[in-house]
């Protein structure tokens with residue numbers, strides 16, 4: 241019996257693919273390192289704010305990457321789902337006295353449903369035309385947010401009053417927000433890795449690489465894109481909810497300025513490594529602290545200089561890290577054993 | 586004899602061009618039918634009509650007696666069609682194994698099941714040692730064989746091969762012919778577009794000759810290849 245088992249095990253072993261469980265050790269390690277950074281910075285509010293923002297942006301870029309990276313659908317309307325999460329949570333607190341924690345799940349549902357509604361017509365378009373269509377949705381949402389002031393507070397914005405407490409997701413110290421954002425990031429990473437190691441994740445990548453091959457393999461292209469977009473939109477809306485409680489006051493420009501929100505999620509993912517599990521996190525770890533530092537140093541003397549430097553970083557990344565930081569890291573790690581082999585020979 | 590696939594007066598018009606013109610034929614389960622014809626005869630277009638990349642302008646296509654004219658490609662794949670493309674449609678960012686897994690997922694939702702199915706398909710086409718290589722790094726010959734692996738991983742009832750031997754070396758052609766014959770002996774139905782007449786003679790039950798979209802001849806390989814009209818239109822022309 242042991243003999244036949246050994247024989248039947250050969251193809252199974254050869255066919256080994258990375259499953260979600262294989263991803264868990266690295267995910268736990270990454271969470272531990274980021275958590276360690278929070279502990280190290282305890283007491284330094286400036287650093288904690290940068291960490292919280294980095295984690296939030298990393299989570300949002302990871303969420304964008306689900307459809308923008310795995311699915312290859314370059315959405316620029318993720319600010320819409322982000323804004324929905326923020327407004328839903330704010331209205332829950334202000335008008336219904338609802339704990340923000342209770343609005344996370346409804347925010348995800350709202351984000352997912354809106355994503356379906358937006359992308360169903362937009363997926364008739366491809367490539368840059370799809371991107372432009374989604375951009376239009378984002379601009380329309382901006383106008384609507386200004387107009388429906390009973391929900392959004394209009395141009396004045398909507399404010400959540402300060403009542404500190406766990407249940408209200410409002411804290412006197414900044415460290416709690418860093419933990420919450422880290423929690424959000426870990427949820428996004430886990431969801432993204434789970435997807436990457438599932439049938440839907442592979443279907444999304446197949447659709448991105450070659451629609452004809454995907455269809456001939458029995459994949460419903462539209463359905464696959466819609467599901468990917470819904471998951472991405474749902475996660476993004478949760479990010480909007482926690483962002484709302486982090487800043488406690490938001491207006492339409494904060495939530496829906498294309499260059500600050502929708503485009504930014506995409507850029508961070510692109511710099512870090514689009515379509516990879518950890519690329520968006522790497523991108524956020526580089527871009528967000530760099531931005532904060534530039535704003536504080538260069539931007540203080542020459543207004544706008546920080547943007548010029550950031551633009552240069554983007555260009556350099558596009559030129560030299562075609563597969564983002566994750567791709568560069570991958571190549572570096574792959575080269576090491578090769579070097580050893582060359583040295584031995 | 587029951588019919589697996591039946592075509593009745595199937596035509597496809599592209600503007601002023603009748604690319605496929607009134608093709609009628611029946612394919613029984615377990616048959617291996619070759620489709621030959623000069624360049625531009627409409628062979629690939631006929632495949633596209635069968636697997637749903639195109640819909641016929643007139644005529645009907647039926648699988649196991651049910652009309653499938655308007656079904657999209659993914660639905661036809663689920664009904665049992667597996668196909669390769671004349672220009673290999675490789676998923677370039679995925680590995681060879683993952684490419685084949687895309688087919689394996691059809692009947693195996695879980696990763697391990699799909700991977701095992703995919704690995705078995707890669708072994709059939711001799712790509713097991715290239716399982717971990719990215720699609721973009723595969724050679725033309727490997728990409729063609731990967732097309733076959735992805736189609737076989739679907740566990741199809743009927744397989745459509747569009748010039749899979751092109752770009753393969755003689756050893757690889759030998760392997761591919763042997764694989765197709767073995768699977769066909771096991772009961773799998775094949776429609777094969779093939780320019781290599783030696784191969785066509787070797788493994789076909791029947792041969793269909795297309796010329797300017799229409800069926801020029803139809804029968805056993807020997808009958809068809811000795812038909813003067815075929816020699817005139819196809820063999821003669823290609824030798825000029």
Ligand SMILES: Nc1ncnc2c1ncn2[C@@H]1O[C@H](COP(=O)(O)OP(=O)(O)OP(=O)(O)O)[C@@H](O)[C@H]1O
Pocket residue numbers: 599602604622623624625626627628629630631671
């Ligand atoms: N989508 C299309 N639109 C317009 N014309 C097309 C289209 N697809 C094919 N054709 C034309 O239809 C005719 C048949 O093409 P098809 O690709 O089916 O030929 P084929 O027999 O496969 O040829 P080959 O041996 O070169 O692969 C050609 O004249 C081709 O230019």
Ligand SMILES: [Mg+2]
Pocket residue numbers: 628629630671
């Ligand atoms: Mg052809």
